[in-house]
Amino acid sequence: MLGNGIRQNITGYLVVLSGLFMLADLYLIFVVAPTDAVLGHVQRVFYFHVPIAIMSFLAFFLVFLASIAYVVRRDGKWDRLAHSCAEVGVVFVTLALLTGIIWGRPLWNTWWTWEPRLTTTLILWLIYVSYLMIRSYASNQQQAARYSAVVGIVGFVDVPIVYYSVVWWRSIHPSPVVGPFAQANALEPIMLWILLFSMVTFLLLFAYLVAERTALRNSEDRLRGMRLVLRRTGR
Amino acid sequence: MMQILRPVLILVGKDILLEWRSRDLVVSVLVFSLLIVVVFNFALNVTPQRVTVLAPGIIWVTFAFAATLAMNRSFVREMEQGGLAGLLLSPVSRDAIFLGKALGSFLFMLLVEAALLPVFGALLNFSVLSFTLVLTIAMATLGFALVGTLFSAIAVQTRSREIMLPVLFFPVILPVIIAAVEASSASIGSEPGVGLNRWLPLLAIFDALFLVICPWVFAVVVEE
Numbered sequence: 001m002l003g004n005g006i007r008q009n010i011t012g013y014l015v016v017l018s019g020l021f022m023l024a025d026l027y028l029i030f031v032v033a034p035t036d037a038v039l040g041h042v043q044r045v046f047y048f049h050v051p052i053a054i055m056s057f058l059a060f061f062l063v064f065l066a067s068i069a070y071v072v073r074r075d076g077k078w079d080r081l082a083h084s085c086a087e088v089g090v091v092f093v094t095l096a097l098l099t100g101i102i103w104g105r106p107l108w109n110t111w112w113t114w115e116p117r118l119t120t121t122l123i124l125w126l127i128y129v130s131y132l133m134i135r136s137y138a139s140n141q142q143q144a145a146r147y148s149a150v151v152g153i154v155g156f157v158d159v160p161i162v163y164y165s166v167v168w169w170r171s172i173h174p175s176p177v178v179g180p181f182a183q184a185n186a187l188e189p190i191m192l193w194i195l196l197f198s199m200v201t202f203l204l205l206f207a208y209l210v211a212e213r214t215a216l217r218n219s220e221d222r223l224r225g226m227r228l229v230l231r232r233t234g235r
Numbered sequence: 236m237m238q239i240l241r242p243v244l245i246l247v248g249k250d251i252l253l254e255w256r257s258r259d260l261v262v263s264v265l266v267f268s269l270l271i272v273v274v275f276n277f278a279l280n281v282t283p284q285r286v287t288v289l290a291p292g293i294i295w296v297t298f299a300f301a302a303t304l305a306m307n308r309s310f311v312r313e314m315e316q317g318g319l320a321g322l323l324l325s326p327v328s329r330d331a332i333f334l335g336k337a338l339g340s341f342l343f344m345l346l347v348e349a350a351l352l353p354v355f356g357a358l359l360n361f362s363v364l365s366f367t368l369v370l371t372i373a374m375a376t377l378g379f380a381l382v383g384t385l386f387s388a389i390a391v392q393t394r395s396r397e398i399m400l401p402v403l404f405f406p407v408i409l410p411v412i413i414a415a416v417e418a419s420s421a422s423i424g425s426e427p428g429v430g431l432n433r434w435l436p437l438l439a440i441f442d443a444l445f446l447v448i449c450p451w452v453f454a455v456v457v458e459e
Contacts, residue, residue, distance in 0.1 A: 143393075157444065164410075166413070
């Protein structure tokens with residue numbers, strides 16, 4: 001792994017970079033982006049919603065890979081990465097659900113519909129909340145690492161099956177989805193560019209948060225190690 | 236092949252014998268399931284006109300709740316007298332232990348479901364003698380048993396073990412419940428049978444996938 005100094009540098013660059021990008025992104029979204037002809041200003045939530053949702057899927061994919069790496073290699077660094085990605089991922093997927101609900105109201109005329117993507121996102125949220133729960137209910141760190149790795153693997157493998165089962169379920173039970181859904185898909189080129197910029201911005205934010213969380217987790221582990229030594233030496 | 240099959244069968248035999256001598260789990264699961272059916276009847280007002288629409292949902296919610304109850308007990312029993320430690324110390328592969336526990340839970344759930352199904356048929360007034368319905372129940376229960384056994388082994392080691400199993404179990408098992416409800420609807424007759432060509436393969440894929448993954452990760456769960 002990288003030395004502590006280099007890692008702190010990377011975190012420092014990431015916070016400055018993602019801050020600058022975020023300011024530019026906000027300017028692009030609220031000033032430059034054209035107002036949607038049909039939906040009006042509420043359509044701007046789309047520039048937050050889509051990147052946040054994609055980053056949460058990325059986070060859970062990383063949890064999956066890091067969990068497999070932990071199971072195979074038994075190196076604590078993979079567990080720290082998986083744990084950090086899962087926590088940031090749960091924050092992102094919560095935001096994705098909330099922004100999705102805000103966007104869905106004018107678009108579909110309903111706060112919630114059991115549409116495959118929405119349902120799968122909700123199930124993702126539930127799986128990774130249970131991932132974090134199992135970590136906090138485990139009796140020690142080593143157990144938490146092993147159990148959560150299992151949930152990280154099994155949960156991620158399950159996601160495509162959930163998605164397809166809901167797709168098929170929907171083909172039998174269609175619910176009325178009204179609203180100009182097709183129009184929202186046909187993006188103007190400028191909208192597409194802003195979306196891509198927003199994607200990069202949230203990727204930077206995600207990388208920064210994971211780096212910061214991993215550093216925090218490292219400190220927690222070191223502190224726990226020191227406490228253990230102190231207790232053994234009887235001080 | 237025999238090397239893995241023998242310990243699996245011994246483990247299943249042990250669980251069956253244990254249950255046969257006490258009969259506490261089968262009784263409590265059956266009574267609990269009947270209570271759910273009674274609650275559903277009043278919560279949903281199951282009239283003869285709506286029964287074919289509602290019956291599959293009632294059946295599968297009941298089976299899923301019964302499964303969590305049974306799976307929870309499956310490893311609690313092993314923990315009580317340090318049985319799991321004994322199992323892990325015996326010269327048997329982890330795969331065999333997992334498959335033995337899962338097969339035991341599978342057979343136990345099948346027994347409970349076989350007892351409940353005629354009751355459902357009588358109370359909800361539909362024909363239970365359908366090959367596809369029985370096949371659906373067997374495949375979905377296998378999925379329950381595989382995922383439930385894995386998560387039960389995790390939940391039993393944690394604090395607040397009663398709540399951890401359903402919290403882990405239900406999100407992962409959701410496709411099985413969807414597929415089972417839809418396939419049962421087709422069998423019971425509220426919907427045309429074409430859905431079966433889709434839902435039974437989905438159940439088969441789920442079972443096959445978790446039959447491979449669960450024993451592998453179970454070894455990670457039980458190592459100390």
